[in-house]
Each structure stands twice: as C-alpha cells, then as structure tokens.
Amino acid sequence: MKHRVIDSPVGPLTLVVDDAGVLCALYTDGQKYVPDAVGLGERDDTIADDAVAQLGEYFAGTRDDFDLTLAPRGTAFQAEVWEALRAIPAGETRTYGELARELGRPGASRAVGAATGRNPISIIVPCHRLVGASGSLTGYAGGVERKRWLLDHERGELGA
Template sequence: MKQHTVIDSPYGPLTLVAEDGVLCGLYMTDQRHRPPQESFGTPDDEPFGEAEEQLEAYFAGELKEFTLELRLHGTPFQRTVWDQLRRIPYGETRGYGELADALGNPKASRAVGLANGKNPIGIIVPCHRVVGANGSLTGYGGGLERKQRLLDFERGSALF
C-alpha cells in the first residue's frame, strides 16, 4: 500500500512517498524521471513524521546524516550506486569515475551517472553530491540550479 504527502522546503514542494509505511520516494516538482502522480498512492501524512522531522533538521543545518529506513526500488546495480551515494559525506562531492572505482568497475562511470539520475529518494540519498571529473556541475534530476543551491547550502555558503 502506497501513501504520499507534499511538504514545503527551501527548494520547493517535495512529494514524499511511502510503501507500507517505509519511505520509497522523495520527488521535487518538475523532476526528471518523476513517476506519474497516480503511482504515489493515497494522500496520507501519517507515515511521514520522522522523514519530515529529519528533513526539517537538515534544512535548518542541524542534521548531516539521515537515519531513515528506506525502500529503494531499482536494479541491483542501481541500488549499489545509491548505497555509495549515501556514503558521500555531507558537504563533500565525488565524481562519477570515483564512484565507479569504488564499485570496482572503473569503466562504469556512464552507468553510474544513469543510476544516479534514477535515484528515487533525492536529498536523503544525496545524488546532488556527484559532480563531473573536473568538479563541474553535471545533470541533476531536480535541475542544476537546485543542485548548486544544495551544494552551497551544505558547504555553508547559503543558509535558509
């Protein structure tokens, strides 16, 4: 059974989706690869209390690492990439090639990028922390402006 709610954030409305009470999606408006609204289940705020609290603390600059139970739906390779994303420390970035190396497959940087783009739980699974080999901003499902704002926020350059 799926439920969803929409919360406000400094980056616009965020749609949270839970399956059997476990967070399985966090989507921004106009996000690339955002599933259709009808797939989010019924509106219900109840399963999202802890997620909302942790997101609020994150946006206040008080939380650096999320401790939520997550249900990530994807291929085994995608889930491995998303696990690596969760290991990138707050305020730091990694290149696609670095992630491919960490996975033991240095030639998989393009596949890492594709998996990164399909991340179903943005911000909490921090795909915004992945940059090009030269440190440049590259694709982000929520848009490059949001990506830059998130990185600036985590580096202490911008507070809300």
C-alpha cells in the same frame, strides 16, 4: 503506496511510502522520472513524520546524515550506487568516475550516472554530491540550480 507533500527551501517535496510505511521515494518539484499521480498512491499528510522531521533538521543546518529505513526500488546495480552515494559526507563531492572506481567498476562512470539519475530518494540519498570529471555541476534530475543550492547549503555557503 501513499504520499505526502511538504514545503522546503528547494520547493515542494513529495515523500512516498510503501504499504509498510517505509520511505521509497522523495521527489522534488519538476524532477525527472517521477511516476504519475496513480503511482504515488493516495495523499496522506500524516505519513513519514520521521523523514519530515529529519528533513527539517537538514534544512535548518542541524543534520548532515539521515537515519531512516529506506526502500528504494531499482536494480541491484542501482541499489549499489545509491548505497555508495549515502557514504559521501555532506558538503563533499565525488565524480561519477571516482564513484565507479570505488564500486570496483572503473569503466562504469556512465552507468553510475544513469543509476544516479534514477535515484528515487533525492536529498536523503545525496545524488547531488556527484559532479562531472572537471568538478562541474553536470546533470541532476531535480535541476542544476537545486543541486547548487543543496551543495552550498551543506558547505554553509548560503549566508544567514
């Protein structure tokens, strides 16, 4: 494992690659469920250039989707939820219940929420696009203000 820290409009981002150089994590500053420094591996600011470039395009407003090979670590159910998150178009939201139904598990909204909270590749795997049943910005491991910023950014509501 190796990691790299980059600046972004939502604060420092820590990108982590596995031994094959595949992105396995992207953490925001202060995010819940981040491993300790040893779990991130050594710092190497030459890794993940493709992810850094695509994140730059995303924050510049010229990219909605990411075209990266990812290797998130989690259970089979978590992986299923994370893959479903990637199908939510930029600027749109789904509720936890809607995503559970899309997965064929209509009673699993809490489990979807738990899996979403453990998403290790934030922004690229867009867990910020999930909202509460009422449309409220409930829960986000990176903080609700960051979630609001990401959604506003994707909807073009931040101004010039």
